[in-house]
Every structure is written in C-alpha cells, then in structure tokens.
Amino acid sequence: MFRRAPEQAAASADERPGFVARLRARLNRGASWLSRDLTELFTGRDIDAAILEELETRLISADVGVQATERILTALRARVARRELTDVGALIGALxxxxxxxxxxxxxxxxxDAAHRPFVILVVGVNGSGKTTTIGKLARRCAAEGRSVLLAAADTFRAAAIEQLEVWAQRSGAEFAAQQPGADPGAVVFDALQAARARGIDVMLADTAGRLHSQSHLMEELKxxxxxxxxxxxxxxxEVLLVLDANQGQNALAQAQQFS
Known part of the structure; x- marks a missing residue:
C-alpha cells in the first residue's frame, strides 16, 4: 500500500488552476501549439539555434513531415542569419x-461551370471531418452568388445526418432531396440529380457518409x-471535394491519395 508524501499532497482549492485553464492546457497539447504555445515558450528569448532546434522538434511532433520541416527550418535559419527575425512575433510570422x-x-x-446545369459537387471524407457543415457553407456561398442550390442527403447511415443537412438547406435557402435512413446512397443521388435537372437547379451538393480511406468496401460504394x-x-x-481535418498531419495526405 502506497501513501502520498506530505509534500506531494494535493493542492488546495485556491491553488488549483480553474477548469478553463485546465481545459486550455489539455487542448494545447500535441499539434495545437502553433501560435499560443510558441509565444509562451519563446517570449523574452533571443532567436538562436536552440530555439530553432526546439521549433524543429515541435514541427516533427506535430506530424508536419520531415521534408516540410527541413524546408521550413532552412528558410528560417537563413533569415535568422540575416538578423531578420529578432523576436518571437517575427519568428511566428515567418513560420x-x-x-x-x-x-x-x-x-x-x-x-x-455554368455549362453544366446542375453543376454537381460530391463531398467526401472520413467520419467527423466536417463534410455536412462544409456543404452548408458552400450552399450559402452559392446562394449569395445568385445560384439556385439543391442539397442531396446521400449520408443515409449516420444518425441525424439527413436532419442536419435539411437544417442547412433551410438556413441557406436551398432545396432539399432525401430518402429514408438506411436508403441506398446511389438511389438518393440518382433521384436528386433527376430532380435538380427537372427544376433547373444551378448547383447540386451531395453529402456522403464518412468512411475511412482504408475501408475498401465503403470506398467501392463511393465509386x-x-x-x-x-x-x-x-x-x-x-467536382469532388475531399474535406480534411487540419490536425491530421501526414495522414491527410494518405487520405487524399486513397480518395483520389
């Protein structure tokens, strides 16, 4: 049985960081350091070889990639040698x-292309990458440009995906095409495209279910x-739009290769 040493006793409630501070500390781990953490780490220090070495370590840890990291550090070292980067703000700007x-x-x-009516955009990506939200933004943009839009709910698998897309259609003023949950995605886009042509729609945006690029059977479903x-x-x-999470690092490249 182990007992905590007195000097390691839990901090009092007054000494503990607040919930927001603890949450921020957790969120700032890993790849989410590019601005806030660098500023805190390097403030008050001269930009020298030690700082650039630390930056290199953080870029590699964030899965930026070896080649990209080398390219970035080569450019930064050259600017430091020319005394162009004298403080942390200049370093982050150069980065x-x-x-x-x-x-x-x-x-x-x-x-x-107005020659295609409707202009069909198929939106793909892994689970949780933000496909449906991206479609809502695109629909709003197209509507603002004076184009008529139809949203096709071909994600018939995820719970509430159809309802979520319908909300985006209502917010953007787009028309909406869907079938029952679990319906064949091919049938959804077939009927939606026919409806879009019949109504003279300018742009059709087709949502799809999220899938890992390594799931070959689901990739075949996209085909x-x-x-x-x-x-x-x-x-x-x-047009096929692949929606990626910006924090995925080199895995995003693998996804792009598999979805291409």
Missing part, C-alpha cells in the same frame, strides 16, 4: 509565411455513387 508558401501552389479555387450519377449526366460529378 506562417513558410507554411503558406508550401501550400499555396496546391490552392485551386472552386469554379462552377458506385459516381457510376449512378453518370447514368443521368455522364460528366457528373463535375
């Missing part, structure tokens, strides 16, 4: 610039959805 420089070449705006769409419009879908 952001490096990340943007890496990501910018892959940026591609969503262009809705089936695509084939069914093409019975109505051989060129559909005109």
């Amino acid at each position: 952001r610039e490096c990340v943007v420089e890496i990501l910018a070449p892959g940026a591609q705006p969503l262009v809705i 089936k959805v695509r084939r069914v769409m093409q019975r109505v419009d051989p060129s559909a879908p005109h």
Whole structure:
C-alpha cells in the first residue's frame, strides 16, 4: 500500500488552476501549439539555434513531415542569419509565411461551370471531418452568388445526418432531396440529380457518409455513387471535394491519395 508524501499532497482549492485553464492546457497539447504555445515558450528569448532546434522538434511532433520541416527550418535559419527575425512575433510570422508558401501552389479555387446545369459537387471524407457543415457553407456561398442550390442527403447511415443537412438547406435557402435512413446512397443521388435537372437547379451538393480511406468496401460504394450519377449526366460529378481535418498531419495526405 502506497501513501502520498506530505509534500506531494494535493493542492488546495485556491491553488488549483480553474477548469478553463485546465481545459486550455489539455487542448494545447500535441499539434495545437502553433501560435499560443510558441509565444509562451519563446517570449523574452533571443532567436538562436536552440530555439530553432526546439521549433524543429515541435514541427516533427506535430506530424508536419520531415521534408516540410527541413524546408521550413532552412528558410528560417537563413533569415535568422540575416538578423531578420529578432523576436518571437517575427519568428511566428515567418513560420506562417513558410507554411503558406508550401501550400499555396496546391490552392485551386472552386469554379462552377455554368455549362453544366446542375453543376454537381460530391463531398467526401472520413467520419467527423466536417463534410455536412462544409456543404452548408458552400450552399450559402452559392446562394449569395445568385445560384439556385439543391442539397442531396446521400449520408443515409449516420444518425441525424439527413436532419442536419435539411437544417442547412433551410438556413441557406436551398432545396432539399432525401430518402429514408438506411436508403441506398446511389438511389438518393440518382433521384436528386433527376430532380435538380427537372427544376433547373444551378448547383447540386451531395453529402456522403464518412468512411475511412482504408475501408475498401465503403470506398467501392463511393465509386458506385459516381457510376449512378453518370447514368443521368455522364460528366457528373463535375467536382469532388475531399474535406480534411487540419490536425491530421501526414495522414491527410494518405487520405487524399486513397480518395483520389
């Protein structure tokens, strides 16, 4: 039987950090350090080799990737050598610039081709990545641009997915197409696409059930959805959007490769 030493006794209620402080400390673990934790760690210190080494460790720990980390640190070391980065604010700003420089070449705006009516967007991704919420935002954006929108609830598996998408349709002023929970996703998109064509809809956004990229049978189901769409419009879908969690690190690349 072990007993706690007196000097290690639990802190009094007055000395304990509050709930919000404890929650913030937990949320700031792992990959969520990019601004707040770096500022706290480096404030008051000169930007030197030791700080850059610590930054390198944190980038690797956050699963940024070895090649990307090396590229970022090479650029930062060069700027430190030129005395361009003298405080933590400048370092964080330079870090952001490096990340943007890496990501910018892959940026591609969503262009809705009016030649396709409806312009069909299939939204895919793993569970919990934010597909349905993204669809709601896109629907609002399209409506603000003067386009008519139809949301197709092809996620017939997740509890309340259909109801959630219907709420987004109501908020964005979009039309809505759905079937009963458990219905075949292919049948949902087939009927939705036919309805969108009949109503002269400009954009159709199709929600899909979340699936891990390693689940081959569910990936095959996505291929089936695509084939069914093409019975109505051989060129559909005109855009496939993969929704990723920004905190997933290198796993996001694996997902993109499998969903492509």
